[in-house]
Amino acid sequence: MDDATFLGEWRDWHEAREQRLVSPHGFLAITGLHWLDDAPARIPGVPGAWSFGPDGVVVELGEDERLSLDGRDLAGRAVIGEVDESGILAESGDLRIEVARRGGAVLLRPRDPAHALRTEHRETPTYPPSRHWQVAATFHPYAAVAPTDIEIQNLPDAVVEDAVGEVTFRIDGEEQRLVALDDEGGLWLLFSDATSGRTTYGAGRQLSAPPPGPDGTVVLDFNRATNLPCAYTAFTTCPIPPPQNRMKIPVAAGEQVPSDEAC
Template sequence: MVDVVDDFLGEWQAWRQAREDRLTAPHGFLSITGLHWLDATPQRIDGVPGAWALGPSGVEVDLGPGESLTVDGREVSGHVLLGPVDDAGIRVHSGELVVEVASRGAGVLLRPRDPAHPLRTGHRPTPVYPPSPDWVLTARFHPYDGDRPTADAVGEVSFTVAGEPVRLVAYDDDGGLWLVFADATSGRATYPAGRQLVAPPPSADGMVVLDFNRTTNLPCAYTEFTTCPVPLPQNRLTVAIEAGEKIPD
């Protein structure tokens, strides 16, 4: 039993460190210094070279004298057509600065990412509930076969918490499951808008393990310069999931 507990804690601690490493990556979302929506009117953004606009052929930027960007490893100047962008977006460089451009719904955003941003350099490890094997729950996956609450929902997971049956709508995550939910801790110990959990792919018989110790905050818990999903009404639980990340310091 001791070995099992040690393995659980060791794996959780390694996962926790990897999570913090991703949070503080030089160009992670803690380095975002602003969020700017592009339209047909060229706009200049503090610290970012050029005047940016959304033209008929996609994103374009006019770089003035002495200004340049690095696009796909190549330095460019003058008028640059970056073209249409999707949700994944594109990233161009200016020294240590990374300029992210991506679509969100009907709009296109620009977000500078600066490793020297105080939100990143001053980040402290996120508070968490003490890890416990009691929060590693077995659930059953029920794939949708027709009507679904949103077009990208793939099914629901059902499980029991404190004797209460629970169901959560799930999205695909490269074959695994992505759960966005709120619970009785939201707005108290945890971020008010909700949290998220990524689970492994269900087994052939539909069973899936939900390790709520690995529940994480949405990016908007740390910065106003991100866009985050909102838990569906079905995913607002009355039970308390006292596991995973709490409100950041």
């Protein structure tokens, strides 16, 4: 691949990433983070009183309140039931109400396209893309998945994720080793480095990599390292890199601290 193609592909990736950030109901549209319990609670701007108890998630709607889910209008006391990590999106006009599980808890997050964090978003600054940061690595799979405690911001407890192996590589002659999580067959790397808290988000960044080849080879393109959602808003639950993924070297590639950093 010549330099012009490399730069063009990176620009296309960066523009697509920015478009996802400002999508009408993406995480920049979230206006609050609320944890449900067995006491029905009303949330400003959201129809109904919401709770989570023996019946799962329940919403109690007043006579003049409107809410729909999967094309079905809800009324009165509506039992939504159990939700998983992907959760559900109920609708009320332009508003989307996300309800999802995080560990043993259930959150509710309104998503409003008119939220200022979305409408006033400024393009995320990045390091200049460089071929230097396309790094050849080797994936070393674990014989069995290894449970790894991942601390989650804005969640009381750590969550156990299954690590599938490790990647080893060299940067400027120094060997590095990162624990890898599964990403639908590819690899998901949570990491921090010597730029964290300086030019990049303090809690760390993330990088997706393609499935390794039969011999374990895989290219890590740190030019495509991205901020975690919590770099932009306090209304998300974000994983923090495990201790073994905290590199001492600077990785001067990928996204930097957002211009509209919120936390």
